Amino acid sequence: GAVVSQHPSWVICKSGTSVKIECRSLDFQATTMFWYRQFPKQSLMLMATSNEGSKATYEQGVEKDKFLINHASLTLSTLTVTSAHPEDSSFYICSARPLERTPLHFGNGTRLTVT
Amino acid sequence: AQSVSQHNHHVILSEAASLELGCNYSYGGTVNLFWYVQYPGQHLQLLLKYFSGDPLVKGIKGFEAEFIKSKFSFNLRKPSVQWSDTAEYFCAVNVAGGYQKVTFGIGTKLQVIP
Numbered sequence: 001g002a003v004v005s006q007h008p009s010w011v012i013c014k015s016g017t018s019v020k021i022e023c024r025s026l027d028f029q030a031t032t033m034f035w036y037r038q039f040p041k042q043s044l045m046l047m048a049t050s051n052e053g054s055k056a057t058y059e060q061g062v063e064k065d066k067f068l069i070n071h072a073s074l075t076l077s078t079l080t081v082t083s084a085h086p087e088d089s090s091f092y093i094c095s096a097r098p099l100e101r102t103p104l105h106f107g108n109g110t111r112l113t114v115t
Numbered sequence: 116a117q118s119v120s121q122h123n124h125h126v127i128l129s130e131a132a133s134l135e136l137g138c139n140y141s142y143g144g145t146v147n148l149f150w151y152v153q154y155p156g157q158h159l160q161l162l163l164k165y166f167s168g169d170p171l172v173k174g175i176k177g178f179e180a181e182f183i184k185s186k187f188s189f190n191l192r193k194p195s196v197q198w199s200d201t202a203e204y205f206c207a208v209n210v211a212g213g214y215q216k217v218t219f220g221i222g223t224k225l226q227v228i229p
Contacts, residue, residue: 034216043119043221044205093159095217103149104217106159 002098003027006107013084014115021079021110023050023094029074030096034104035067038091047092050077084114117142117208121220128196129228136191136223138180138206145211148189150180151219154202162204165189166211176200201227 003026013019023033031052036044048069049057056069066088068080077096081088091111095104122137140146150162163174170182180191189206206220 036219044219046216046218049216095159103161103164105161106151108158 002102002105004094004096004105004107006094006110008110009108010111010113012113012115015085016083018080018082019084019112021081021092021094021112023077023079023096023107025075025096025098025105028096028098030077030098031074033071033077033094033096035069035077035079036093036095038093038109044093047079052077081112084112086114088112089114117146117210117218119206119208119218119220121206121223123223124221125224125226127226127228130198131195132227134191134193134196134200134225136204136206136225138189138191138220139187140189140206140208141187142208142210146208147211148180148182149207149209149217150174150178150189150191151205151207152202153205153222159205162191196225196227198227198229201225 005024005026007022033050035047037047038044046059047062050069050071052071058064071077091109093109095106097104118141120139148165151159152162153159162178163172165172165182173179178193182189203222203224205222207217209217
């Protein structure tokens with residue numbers, strides 16, 4: 001149980017375009033989902049907390065106008081990287097937990113390459 | 116804000132050797148602690164967790180971790196590693212209560228040589 005599905009697994013896009021990444025909780029409802037970014041040889045860094053029906057909470061240093069998060073339903077959160085630049089190339093991972101006080105479950109991640 | 120330190124970034128062991136990966140966190144209050152594992156090409160999976168109770172927690176695949184509050188540590192151990200344990204291991208912490216964000220350590224790459 002507690003499966004988190006992330007799509008796409010990898011995407012290549014040109015500079016200036018936008019890319020949307022989906023994160024779905026398949027067998028549970030998640031009022032809160034988390035978006036992480038992982039640079040090579042670095043830890044997962046929390047970018048934002050996605051809240052169903054309300055605005056996302058962004059971590060310090062994360063541009064909310066660049067990384068648009070929408071949590072339209074209890075099972076779906078999307079991250080849109082707008083006007084992508086090569087420095088946005090990274091591995092993006094979403095996660096969610098079925099209940100308070102339970103561990104996070106992770107999607108497979110999305111490798112974004114901006115050319 | 117909480118933070119997590121993992122001191123070993125890359126560990127190479129022979130099969131059957133014992134493993135201990137260090138993890139220290141900084142936060143003065145009550146925390147929940149986790150170890151996650153990421154096998155090559157796969158997503159992060161939970162190895163074990165500590166919320167409360169017995170500070171020695173056992174996880175999957177023979178892993179265990181001990182929470183030592185006085186040392187702010189949550190080291191991961193396995194008596195005898197296998198080649199299939201080759202993976203990256205992440206220690207993580209979140210402040211107890213609510214949907215608090217989880218903070219991850221930098222990760223330790225474990226390579227087990229047959």
